[in-house]
Amino acid sequence: MRNPLNKRFFRELKSEAGKYIVIFLFMVLVIGFVSGFLVASGSMVAAYEQGFEKYNIEDGNFSLAYEADDKLIATLEEEGVNIYENFYSDEEVDSGESTLRVYKNREEVNKICVMQGELPKTEKEIAIDRMYADNNSIEIGDVLVLEKKGYTVTGFVALSDYGALYSSQSDMMFDATKFGVAVVTDLSFDTLTKDSVNYCYSWTYTNPPENDNQAKEMSEDFLESLGKNAVVTGFVPEYLNQAINMAGEDMGSDKDIVTVFLYIVVMIIAFIFAITTGNTIAKEANVIGTLRASGYTRGEMVRHYLAMPVLVLLISAIIGNILGYTLFEGIAADMYYASFSLPTYEIIFNAEAFLLTTVVPVAIMIIINLVVLTVKLRLSPLKFIRRDLSTRKKKKAVKLNSKLSIMTRFRLRVLIQNMPNYLTIVLGIFFANVILLFGMAFPPLIENYGKSITENMICDYQYVLNAPVETEEESAEKFIAGSLNTLEGKLKSESVSLFGISEDSKYVDLDFDEDSVYISSALSEKFGVEKGDILTLKESYDVTEYEFRVKDVYYYPAGIAVFMSRDMYTSVFELEKGYFNGYLSDSEILDIDPMYISAEITEEDLTKVTRQMETSMGSLMDLLSVFGIVMFMLIIYLLSKIIIEKNAQSISMTKVLGYSDKEISSLYVLSTTIVTVASILLTLPLVDFIMSKLLPAVMSAYPGWLPYYVPFSAYIKIVVAGVVSYAVIAFLQYREVKKVSLNDALKNVE
Amino acid sequence: MFLEIKGIKKSFGENESKVQVLKGIDASLEKGEFCVLLGPSGSGKSTLLNIVGGIDNADEGYISVNGEKLVDMNEKNLTKYRRKHLGYIFQMYNLIPNLNIKENIEVGAYLSDNPLDIDDLLKTLGLYEHRHKLPNQLSGGQQQRTAIGRAIVKNPDILLCDEPTGALDYNTSKDILKLIEDVNKKYGTTVLMVTHNDAIKNMADRVITFRDGVIRKNYLNENKVTATELDW
Structure with a gap:
């Protein structure tokens, strides 16, 4: 005979429909959303991880000041790497609205995933990043103007080395509206201006590293050899490449946040159920006493009162999971696609998502309610019959002031x-x-x-030059731009901008001296460096370290930066006196040939x-x-x-x-x-x-x-x-x- | 001897507020006997009933059913004992409000390997037409009949009744007493009934009267009448 008490469940649901519907819908939505999120991220992470092999993603890339000849390539490949040309050119689109980093089609390394349409076949065609296209409302068939030439968009693509559209490794965040990547035919690429071509090379190891530590060692060895043979202007091993890793790391951390969020919600709902059940027990005390006196065991009563919350959560979890795979998966995927330029993926059944959204929440519900019910139902049948539900001996009434x-x-x-x-x-x-x-x-x-x-911008325009070129612009002020890296510690090593400021600067009003620096408020807050501390930084591409005494903190929230006088800069980095490589200016500088400008930083x-x-x-x-x-x-x-x-x-x-x-x-x-x-x-x-x-x-x-x-x-x-x-x-x-x-x-x- | 009550003592409270409710109770019942425990409020009769029912403990003495002592039983075995041997009826019916009449009786049947036929029992109880109703749709007498049905459906050896007619009017009380009498006769169930209604002693095989925690009288009723003949 089935336990006749079970017949109460449906009636309980009916009589408390409002309460259960509200909880049910809430839990379906929460579990559905979390399940969808986990399924989407699981499927996308799987696609992302498989992508390393599928698209043969590089083990790193470096840029050289000049194009490498065959001899250099052969020398470098002796270090146990394969080198691939991966030249690009940053081109302004539609007269400066945004920038597209244009590549040739890649067939060996960092291969391309065509999301929609097709790759360009003729000289006047271009395939652009899907996310950049979305953010700029570009459709297939639209014509983009690059370097005064029109290119018809033939397709939307995801470049496997640009899961996150970082234009530079020092960027705190990417901007997929103002920056995107694109592919043109080889012929078309060669017609782009030679001056803007970046001689970037990707490498893969013949014996790939097994972990990041090994990757670090191998990349440092390779950098050493590279530095001996060429003028390196950029060097990013894969494990440090935000454009490649950011999406994977973000999807991984989202999973934890979303799961913890689910568990907190489940715990709160479990407590609400426990309180509700406690109330029901108080209401039904005499019935419980009678049943217990008639021979129902404590376990049977616990199971009876435990069943409803577990049942409601279980049904919510099952329906939530179904919605997770059907409805919410798409919504979650769209959220990722709105943030990252990910390749296509296939939904895969995610046993872990089922475990995290069904088994664990049900277990949480069981544990919390089991503890509460065991305590509540611990009383003797007689106490229930007498409706004496106090677990402590005698609870005295709290005295309240009679006034x-x-x-x-x-x-x-x-x-x-x-x-x-x-x-x-x-x-x-x-x-x-x-x-x-x-x-x-x-x-x-x-x-x-x-x-x-x-x-708090220093000025409206910052120019970084390839060569020290003079200007007639009156508001322009010479400065030195450079960068070092923080040391790897609790926080990952990251780039620090160095500013060598002219004496009596009208843009940076600081009282510099010869042996100390000012640090930006962002650097101070992030790394906990204070006035009087010694700040140690290192070269980005070798192991040379520099120590700076911090004179004070300068309120500059825009970046992790160090400010010093030009004299101190030239002295520390052994540059000739009077050296500069940039201008700070409140007006646009129009009299310098763009070929001498390596970067222009605006608001x-x-x-x-x-x-x-x-x-x-x-x-x-x-x-x-x-x-x-x-x-x-x-x-x-x-x-x-x-x-x-x-x-x-x-x-x-x-x-x-x-x-x-x-x-x-x-x-x-x-x-x-x-x-x-x-x-x-x-x-x-x-x-x-x-x-x-x-x-x-x-x-x-x-x-x-x-x-x-x-x-x-x-x-x-x-x-x-x-x-x-x-x-x-x-x-x-x-x-x-x-x-x-x-x-x-x-x-x-x- | 089916039910043996030996030297039962029980007190409540501590130190100055300690009250000895049972001061050494000895009694025994044969199987199928109908025993009434009489006495004023606070005389200890309900306490004794609860100790027999295994839902309260004695400070001293023991209860033995069919040779098995309750004092030797742990919590689990006491539950088994209640499950196997006892049916309980209270003054307030303690029915499950969101189960209908039949289902409330099924709640008792579920505990037994060999329950009575529920439909037959509903007919015997005069509840068959009401079997799909919820308890609050029934009168007090009908609810108490349901409670009796729930207690006897598992065919218990002992039926413990704590003031079963305490909340009912004269006629309904007699109906309920008749029903308990029928159960006692039909199934040979041993009945232990607590009441302060003196008239009910007349339908019992044995009468035990209490005062201040001790048995004043314990005798076999030689002039037993039927429940229908009772009057008060």
């Missing part, structure tokens, strides 16, 4: 009686606030970053991080804000509903005594209101503190620095969103109070 009005004391009693519910509300609001703060503070954080970069270059983050994360942040509010409402709705249900008899009795619905609501609903509003306000500083520690920890994995900033308006928005959503819940609670019948006072009084 307080009876209404205040009543409210305090409601608070004390429902402490577990209110604690879960506080916890839920805390977590919802974390999500809300993330969703609402991120856009202004990015905006503030962009603004502070713009406001647009410095703020690309903000644009890319807005493009790739804007919709996710909106989604997070909505999710935070939904979660906030759900938690308060469920827990406040329990409080009303639990007190239905007392509410009914107060109605019998002659209290109005409004007065009763002021007793029961106001208590929840006080807890909710106090929680919103009091958890915010804690949430803010956690975020101020969390965000830098997350950001430290990326090059550059994004300072933590939350405008006061974001807190106001969170409080307003919380209060307005709570007003809806308070109204629902008021309706619940109104619904309590006068008869309840007379029913079930045993």
